[in-house]
Amino acid sequence: MTDREIVSLYHGRNEEAILRTKEKYEKYLLKIAFNILNSDPDSEESVNDTYLAAWNSMPPHRPEVLSTYLGKLTRRISIDLFRKKHREKRVGSEYAMSLSEWEDCLAGGEMPEETLETGLLAEAINKFLRSLPKDARNLFIGRYYYMDPLQEVAAYCGMSESKAKSLLFRTRNRLKEFLEKEGFSV
Amino acid sequence: MTSCTSSEKIMDALSLLDEDMAEEVGRLRGRRPKKPSFMRYGMIAAGFCVTLLCVLQLVPLMGRVPEDGVTGGGGQEDVSLENAGTNNSLTDTGLGSISPTVSESEDVTAGNESKKPEADEEDESQSGETGSVSDDEENLGGGTEGMPGDEPLPALNLRIEGYDGDTVVCTVVGNEGCTFYPVGNVVVLRFDIWEGDPVTENTFTRGSIYSVLFNGGYDNSDENTLYAVVAYQLEE
Structure with a gap:
């Protein structure tokens, strides 16, 4: 079944939409969730929440690329779950690894949340990423958006792990x- | 100024990544990892071929140790002459009319023996299979006593001091069988090079010790200049 057909099922409030989504994207979504949560039960919980979020958001949304849309939902839900479950301590997930990589680069101090304009920051990051060479951009997104392990992201970007590591360092x-x-x- | 940020905020902001960029990487993730490129395989294959060619070229040379007792280095594969291609003119040596009369030989190494004057040979004009060497004493440019030709050939052991692009400057560190060149003397080593001479393909290394075989045309040599056909590296 095509993405367009699945989205139509959502818009028709047909519960088969969730079944079809699960059939087609569960593995993909579990991978994203596991990269963040490093736990099978938590990943499953996160993916189930993703189906619910998709059900609640379509309509009005009508995503062009369903996989990307669902991936974004899973990522956000998984990060929230991670914070909720591991507020005190961080476990060895790829998300935790990503955070620690950033801490080497950024100042450690937390800024007041109310002063943060996430939207503006996201806009700036998007602008920055578009200015990057394709290799560096894909590597960055693979590592910090999908939170794939370094070895994996280096492999699908077609470079060695050490090159990927140094490129990520420079990009940060x-x-x-x-x-x-x-x-x-x- | 907008205040921010911690690593978590960056990761939050990345949640709002433009979908087209996320999608592009999403497609990459779905593929198998890239295999090494054709270029990479090509380079590996080329490296292998070059190594193989080198080995094949060296194998026949390894057995070619001169019969006159020059040892060390294992053969001609150790001989080297830097920029030897610039050293192929014997007419501009400043030594007068130096025109080696050794006729061109296809195999210079093999020719060493044939160019070497035979002690018992009455006919001073050497003519061997590889060419004729004039042994005219008038061309020796100095006393003849102890000159190459009066001594059993070879060999001199020379330490390479430098190379000026034309000649190799050496110090004599051993002169067994050839007292004409005292130990400690600095001599200029020249090569009687013509097309096909294997010496031209090699490079000398400063500080290395070479055992030198004289050119059959030793009539052009004097105590300061030495014409050699081949030099065998003894040690680094």
Whole structure:
């Protein structure tokens, strides 16, 4: 079944939409969730919440690429779940690893949440990513959006692990400089 | 100024990544990892071929140790002459009319023996299979006593001091069988090079010790200049 047909099922409030989504994307979504949560039960919980979120958001949404849309939902839900479950301690998930990589680059201090404009920050990051060479951009997104392990992301980007590591390091520093130029204090 | 940020905020902001960029990577994730490119395989294959060619070229040379007792180095594969291609003119040596009379030989190494004057040979004009060597004493440019030709050939052991692009400057560190060149003397080593001479393909290394075989045309040599056909590296 095509994405368009599945989306139509959602819009028709047909519960088969969830079954078809599960059939087609469960593995993909579990992978994203596991990268963040490092736990099978938590990943399943997160993916189930994703189906619910998809059911609640379509309509009005009508995503062009269903996989990307669902992946984004899973990512957000998994991060929330991670924070909820591991507020005190971090476990060895790829999300935790990603956070620690960023902490090497960014100032450690937390800024007041109310001052953060996530939307503006996201806009700046999107602008920065578009300015990157394709290899560096894909690597960055693979590592910090999908949170795939370094070895895996290096493999599907067609480079060695050590090259990927150094490229990510340079990209993080460039992003930091970019954000500073854009008026964010990092 | 917008205040931010912690690593978590960056990760939150990434949740709002433009979908087309996420989609592009999503497609990559679905593929199998890239295999090494054709170029990479090609380079590996080329490296293998070059190594194989080198080995094949060296194998026949390894057995070619001169019969006159020059040892070390295992054969001609150790001989090297840096920029030897620049050393192929014997007419501009400043030594007068140096025109080696050794006729061109296809196999210079093999020719060493035939160019070497036979002690018992009465006919001083050497003519062997590989060419004729004039042994005219008038061309020796100095006393003849102890000159190459009066001594059993070879060999001199020379330490390479430098190479000026034309000649190799050496210090004599051993002169067994050839007292004409005292130990400690600095001599200029020249090569009687013509097309096909294997010496031209090699490179000398400063500080290395070479055992030198004289050119059959030793009539062009004097105590400061030495014409050699081949030099065998003894040690680094």
